[in-house]
Amino acid sequence: MSPAPTTLTITRPDDWHLHLRDGAALAAVLPYTAREFARAIVMPNLRPPVTTAAQATAYRERILAARPEGSDFEPLMTLYLTDNTPPDEITKAQAAGVVALKLYPAGATTNSDAGVTDIRRTYPTLEAMQRAGLPLLVHGEVTDPEVDVFDREAVFIDRVMRPLRADFPELKVVFEHITTKEAAEYVAGADEFTAATITAHHLLYDRNALFVGGLRPHYYCLPVLKRAVHRHALLAAAASGSRKFFLGTDSAPHAAALKEQSVCGAGCFTAPAALALYAEAFELAGALDKLEAFAAFNGPDFYGLPRNTGTVTLRREPFTLPEALPFGDATIKPLRAGETLPWSLQ
Ligand SMILES: NC(=O)N[C@@H](CC(=O)O)C(=O)O
Ligand SMILES: [Zn+2]
Ligand SMILES: [Zn+2]
Numbered sequence: 001m002s003p004a005p006t007t008l009t010i011t012r013p014d015d016w017h018l019h020l021r022d023g024a025a026l027a028a029v030l031p032y033t034a035r036e037f038a039r040a041i042v043m044p045n046l047r048p049p050v051t052t053a054a055q056a057t058a059y060r061e062r063i064l065a066a067r068p069e070g071s072d073f074e075p076l077m078t079l080y081l082t083d084n085t086p087p088d089e090i091t092k093a094q095a096a097g098v099v100a101l102k103l104y105p106a107g108a109t110t111n112s113d114a115g116v117t118d119i120r121r122t123y124p125t126l127e128a129m130q131r132a133g134l135p136l137l138v139h140g141e142v143t144d145p146e147v148d149v150f151d152r153e154a155v156f157i158d159r160v161m162r163p164l165r166a167d168f169p170e171l172k173v174v175f176e177h178i179t180t181k182e183a184a185e186y187v188a189g190a191d192e193f194t195a196a197t198i199t200a201h202h203l204l205y206d207r208n209a210l211f212v213g214g215l216r217p218h219y220y221c222l223p224v225l226k227r228a229v230h231r232h233a234l235l236a237a238a239a240s241g242s243r244k245f246f247l248g249t250d251s252a253p254h255a256a257a258l259k260e261q262s263v264c265g266a267g268c269f270t271a272p273a274a275l276a277l278y279a280e281a282f283e284l285a286g287a288l289d290k291l292e293a294f295a296a297f298n299g300p301d302f303y304g305l306p307r308n309t310g311t312v313t314l315r316r317e318p319f320t321l322p323e324a325l326p327f328g329d330a331t332i333k334p335l336r337a338g339e340t341l342p343w344s345l346q
Contacts, residue, residue: 002167003343008279008288008317008343009328012308013295015040015274017176017197017248018139019267020063022046024328027066032271034073036345038308041137041248042075045111046101049080053092060097069268076305078137083116085122099303100135100174101125105160106141109222110252110266120159126168135172135303140183141223150207153223154182161186165194172302177202177250178248179223181233185308187244188237195302197248200277201268201335204284206231217264220335221252224266238294239287246298248273255330272334273321276343279314283342312345319344 015033018040020026033040042063044050050059056077063075079085079093081101093101103122104115116122129136136147141152142159164173175187175196187196203220206228209219219225237245251274252267259265272278275295282291300307324331 008313008314010292010295012038012310012312014038014299015249016039016246017250018300019043019252029271030066031068034071036244036275039074044078044080047111049114051080051082053096056098057096062201076291077201083117085125087124090128090272094132100137104139105143108141129169130168135174137174137176140175153180155202157186179226180230181274184233184237195244198234199250200270203235203281217259220264220278221268222266239274239285239290241290241297253332255327256333268335269332270335273341275345276341279343314343315346
């Protein structure tokens, strides 16, 4: 057995699922991502959501303006699909450089009230996307209150994903932030038009993390952490080297005060140490050699975008995450706040 490496150099990676928010929050969180990633797919679930090409262009300008001095970070913009997104918005979106549309089932997650109430309502727009080759990014959970929260992703596969795939076989679909064995198996067995992102926290944690010594709001995200058997299936999928799985942090910043109250918003803030968290997970899976393709090749290949040039280097050097970070007028706690991680970005 070769000794554990002390450094790991990979092609500059991208984050294929990220929440940047807006205003002071955007300015606070963007530098963490811009330091690690060349590009990121920026989620459109602002209030109000980013539903038009014009809004995406304006949001992109605000992101570019918030970049740290000298940063060449490139935001990849998305539109929030609603019941009423007109099919001709797709042409405008593509002309404006929008790379995908995001499907939030109405009420499924943070800022999803304007989401889709019945996917069939969006069929003319999906038709236009399939023709244009514009991917659909999916928050894959049903919202049926009869379905147990821990089963909502698995049920979504049968109720929504399979019919969608059958009706739009050549629509590119990314099953975002998958959390279950069922989703990992579904994507692995699907054709080349289906892919998935996997977060670092779903690779590192199972649902027990929510309850260690008391309720842990900073581990609460949607889709919620699942049993260990699901985490192991996600690790196996990421470590398999399959081109269908790629890095999407789903870093979702919420002020600490909003996480630490009687009703806690969903989202884990992982941007300050995203790559180190992934390195830890891939090492656990004995698959550090698979991290580069997962983080830097599979995403652009699926989206039909060029791979990045340049590299980043991780060092096996303990790195302690701050207890809290500034977040506009408030503070925010990164996942693993105050803890020491085995890897750090050079
Ligand atoms: N993942 C989360 O728990 N939260 C995300 C929304 C989402 O990606 O579902 C957010 O915007 O806060
Ligand atoms: Zn989501
Ligand atoms: Zn998200």
